[in-house]
Amino acid sequence: LGSPKLGTLQEKGKTQFTFNGSQWNQNFFQVVLDLLPALDGDLKTLNFLQEVVDILLAYIVESFDRSTKVIDFHYPNELLQRNNWELSDEPETLDDILISCRATLKYAIKTAHPRYFNQLSTGLDMVGLAADWLTSTANTNMFTYEVAPVFVLLEYVTLKKMREIIGWENGRGDGIFSPGGAISNMYAMLLARYKMFPEVKEKGMSSVPKLVAFTSEHSHFSIKKGAAALGIGTESVICIKADERWVWIIHSDISHGYVPFFVSATAGTTVYGAFDPLIAISDICKKYGIWMHVDGAWGGSLLMSRKHRWKLNGVERANSMTWNPHKMMAVPLQCSALLVREEGLMQSCNQMHACYLFQQDKHYDLSYDTGDKALQCGRHVDIFKLWLMWRAKGTIGFEAQIDKCLELSEYLYNKIKDREGYEMVFDGKPQHTNVCFWYLPPGLRYVEDKVEKMKRLHKVAPTIKARMMEYGTTMVSYQPQGDKVNFFRMVISNPAATFEDIDFLIEEIERLGQDL
Amino acid sequence: LGSPKLGTLQEKGKTQFTFNGSQWNQNFFQVVLDLLPALDGDLKTLNFLQEVVDILLAYIVESFDRSTKVIDFHYPNELLQRNNWELSDEPETLDDILISCRATLKYAIKTAHPRYFNQLSTGLDMVGLAADWLTSTANTNMFTYEVAPVFVLLEYVTLKKMREIIGWENGRGDGIFSPGGAISNMYAMLLARYKMFPEVKEKGMSSVPKLVAFTSEHSHFSIKKGAAALGIGTESVICIKADERWVWIIHSDISHGYVPFFVSATAGTTVYGAFDPLIAISDICKKYGIWMHVDGAWGGSLLMSRKHRWKLNGVERANSMTWNPHKMMAVPLQCSALLVREEGLMQSCNQMHACYLFQQDKHYDLSYDTGDKALQCGRHVDIFKLWLMWRAKGTIGFEAQIDKCLELSEYLYNKIKDREGYEMVFDGKPQHTNVCFWYLPPGLRYVEDKVEKMKRLHKVAPTIKARMMEYGTTMVSYQPQGDKVNFFRMVISNPAATFEDIDFLIEEIERLGQDL
Structure with missing residues (x-):
């Protein structure tokens, strides 16, 4: 038996x-009866897992090797045909499973590669990776202390530490690790609405006046996405331009009968890496009694740097803050925190008292059963990788890593700002690691017809990017913005990048773009 | 350089x-300069990761060993003091990191343990685990084909297969893997509202009439949680009792001026494992033009079993379905799918056209850039573990695993239904693996005062559960429900469980409860 x-x-x-x-x-x-939980499956399991680990270790070492490709790119239809990816009724053998692992990695992006600059989340931290492997092995859920005693405590310890760094007294307050910055921002909007109109939870939006939220023009799209989901509507999100006066606009909306309930200031915009003036914004929020949220998904990590944290001065006045350690702190995906100044609010806003999960007669301190304050029921363990990396590096290790990325970014900025063929998209030194620029190929530099020039320039970045991916040498993002044609947005969050990689990027752009 | x-x-x-x-x-x-990306960090990295893997492999083997404890339980304050969990400015050494890994696992719940029955998600699949380790190593995001070519294709292949199994023609439709069933259900409600009133996206709830949603009394709390978040309000969720007629209630609400927009039928309730009559409900939804959602987070996987899938007859008529492979299919956490019958609706409901992520002038087929249909921006790769397990087992492997759990559950039901000291909470054979029962210790069986008896019985399950955790021998959930005092809810999703483990559970309940 x-x-x-x-x-x-x-x-x-x-x-x-x-x-x-x-x-x-x-x-x-083979699979079902050979591996654990099969009787005597121990040895076969260890062999199988070790074979997988050997594949992974080889991939890791290769990822950091500059002579390998960042990507072995194939078009979707081609990739679908290069391998059998189909699911069938009958099982494969364990050997087939290993082949599938190899194929998956062969066509994956090497996000750890020192020349992968494509997203705000790049790099691969070895301690973070080890922690994520442990997390998978522990395979549990964050809803109660009962099923995740250590992880629940580590979340408690880490959130407190993050609140201390924000500057909230004794690290008091609340918070949660959520599945990404967009959801963290949505939580903040939900809390702001509930704080002002607690009846909305039971009675819905028909019980509240016409709400309005404010954010800066270059804020993340998740603010509008959240407003759409929460039944507030995207039209109720007012995007304020950099040169407009927030106070005037907010005052004007109030006199038109709207109720401003939420301001989301951005600490590190996605494209420019710009920081909203938090102190000035907090004054306005205080004046009108509006919830102040700081979306620091990208820029929040600068709080870890004694050299750069002034850019977030005033963040301690916020009611909530989004801070994604999976971006600038290079914690493996996914790791996003929402920090909240008021204690207990998340619980009262979101709790539904499911008695099959949050029994009130358990034998331990129920304040550690934090699941009912989440929008999720089951919640993935995202804390351990951040906690273990923090132990390994200390705060000063994160600081050094962040300072280095900003140093590299300044190096890039200084290198291209006066270089022939380059134009910067915005004036002055970048506030974060975002360096936005146009590259003008030689044949385009002296075109006089402005319309023709812009039309051609608009195609330069997409073409160079496509070539980068086909050669597999590097990856960097581009986009248009407002009336600006496509430009490169270089960001550096990859701890593996060096000055030499920045030099390489510039040489590569020029090599791939010279004929355009 | x-x-x-x-x-x-x-x-x-x-x-x-x-x-x-x-x-x-x-x-x-040490950590920063020894490990990759440090120059010559290869060997030290491989040694470090191998040491971590050795710790994990030992933990895995131990987890399946019935002679080990399911949990080494300590109260929160005690656990906080048993180790140094604090974060500091200064780093630890790599040896300290390994010690932290060991300590974390020492106090973790062994969710793979054959006698861990505490949640709907239990067990640890070796292929799923290997796939999760690979996912962590690939460390990327689901928003575009550009950064996750293989994973995006595998999601496409797997969602199509799941829709075929639901019974939608040629597997057509849409879907997404979301961070858990609660979020999947919220997506469905969001889609239903948008389908009926697309203007709600821009104009919010003030532009639509008073909405009302229907679900069964024993549905998951996430339906109400979703309604609270989306600005609909929990009072607009009507919970219909098992013996009430849906059609009458819906009709009555319509005549009172409400607009019914959403029905969530449950396929496998959390506590009883009951299945709502999907065909009858679909007729009502069709009659009134209401979006029909099936919350099959728990019971959806029965579609994989030729023997049990009749319990979901009618699911092919639904507009959307939640189906969590991380529950009954034992895929590692987290893996939840929302399947949607109408193509394109998710995209139009949620898209915000962020030009820095979803550039329209890329060089490949943009239909694979699926990120804009998500509520999340960055989205964790949850697909690979399901896909690789499906390859390893085939559909028939999942079927065998599921059929076995239901067989064990029937064995438990037959064993206790007439056994002295047991009372079943609901009549008849369970529809899913949920077996709900009271255990009456000998001293309680003949108490005549009904109030006194119920009062004492209410404390039996919590006390036995606390003792189970202190001994660390097994874990099973309990809860009250309505006017019913605390009872045990046994669920079986753990592929490691055997008939012997069911026997053990009963013996253990009797051993720990005999003096109560």
Whole structure:
């Protein structure tokens, strides 16, 4: 009775079995009966997992090797045909599984590669990776202390530490790790609405006046996405331009009968890396009694740097803050925190008292059963990788890593700002690691017809980017913005990048773009 | 220039360095300078990761060993003191990191343990685990084909397969893997509202009539949580009792001026494992033009079983379905799918056209850039573990695993339904693996005062559960429900469980409860 029971199994021959009344070939039983929880599956399991780990270790070492490609790019239809990705009724063998692992990595992006600059999240931290492997192995859920005692405590310890760094007294307040910055921002908007109109939870938006939220023009799209989801509507999100006066606009909306309930200031915009003036904004929020949120998904990590944290001066006045350690702190995806100044609000806003999960007569301190304050029911363990990396580096290790990325970014800025063929998209030194620029190929530099020039320039970045991916040498993002044609947005969050990689990027842009 | 640059580093002595103007001890440099991306960090990285893997492999083997504890339980304050969990400015050494990994696992719940029955998600699949380790190593994001070519294709292939299994023609439709069933259900409600009133996206709830949603009494709390978040309000969610007629209630609400927009039928309720009658509900939804959602977070996986899928007959008529492979299919956490019958609706409901992520002039087929249909911006890769497990087992492997859990559950039901000291909470054979029962200790069986008896019975399950955790022998959930005092809710989703483990559970309940 100690062996796994899988229905009625009758051996018929060497490769044919009758199972639950049907005939199947032997493959089916290899995986199910060889690996744990199969009786005596220990050794085969260890061999199998070790083979997978060997594949992963080779991939890791290769990822940091500058002579390898960042990507072995293929178009979707081509990639679909280069391998058998289909799912079928019958099982594969363990050897096939290893082949699938190799194929998956062969066509993956090497996000750890020192020349991968494509997103705000780049790099691969070895301690963070080890922590994520442990997290997968522990395979549990964050809803109660009962099922995740250590992880719940580590979340408590880490959120408190982050609130201390924000500057909230004794690290008091609340918070949660959520599945990404967009959801963290949505939480903040939800809390702001509930704080002002607690009846909205039961009665919905029909019980509240016409709400309006404010954010800066270059804020992240998740503010509008959140407003759409929460039934507030995207039209109720007022985007304020950099040169407009917030106070005037907010005052004007109030006199038109709207109720401003939420301001989202951005600490590190996605494209320019700009920081909204938090102190000035907090004064306005205080004056009108509006919830102040700081979206520091990208720029929040600068709080870890004694040299750069002044850019977030005033953040301690905020009611809530989004801060994604998976971006500038290079914690593996996904790791996003929402920090909240008021204690207890998340719980009262979101709790539904499900008695099958949050029993009130348990034998331990129930304040550690934090699941009812989440929008999620099951919640992935995102804390351990951040906590373990923090232990490994200390705060000063994160600081050094962040300072280095900003140093590299300044190096890039200084290198191209007066270089022939380059134009900067915005004036002055970048506030974060975002360096936005146009590259003008030689043939385009002296075109006089402005319309023609812009039309051609608009195609330069996409073409160079496509070539980068086809050669697989590097990856960097581009986009248009307002009336500005496509430009490169270089960001540096990859701890593996060096001055030499910045030099390489510039040489590569020029090599790939010279004929355009 | 090829070496990592970390600000200005000056050696001062053997254990003291000046770094960015401050003095630090040597520890700081061990982790940062020893491991990749450090120059020549390959060997040290491989050694470090292998040491972590060895710790994990030992933990895995131990987890399946019935002679080990499911949990080494300590109260929160005690656990906080048993180890140093604090974060500090200064770094730890790599040896300390390994110690932290061991301590974390020592106090973790062994969710793979054959006697862990506490949640709907239990067990640890070896192929799923290997896939999750690969996912962590690939460390990327689901928003575009550009950064996750293989994973985006695998999501496409898998969602299509799941829609085929639901019974939608040629597997057509849409879907997404979301961070858990609660969010999947919220997506469905969001889509239903948008489908009926597309202007709600821009104009918010003030532009639409008073909405009302319907679900069954025993549905998951996330339906109300979603309604609260989306600005609909929990009072607009009507919970219909098992013996009430849906059609009458819906009709009555319409005549009172409400607009019914959403019905969430449950396929496998959390506590009882009951299935709503989907065909009857679909007729009502069709009659009134209401979006029909099936919350199959728990029961959806029964679609994989030829023997049990009839319980979801009618699901093919639904507009959307939540289906969590991380529950009954034992895929590692987190893996939840929302499947949607109408193509393109998710995109139009949620898209915000962020031009820095979803550039329209890329060189490949943009239909694979699926990120804009998500509520999230960055989205964790949850697909690979499901896909790889499906390859390893085939559909028939999942079927065998699911059928076995239901067989075990029937075994438990038959064993206790007439056994002295047991009372079943609901009549008849369970539809899913949920077996709900009271255990009455000998001293309680003949108490005549009903109030006194119920009062004492209410404390039995919590006390036995607390003792289970203190002994660490097994874990099973309990809860009250309506006017019913605390009862045990046994669920079986753990592929490691056997008939012997069911026998053990019963013996253990009797051993721990005999004196109560």
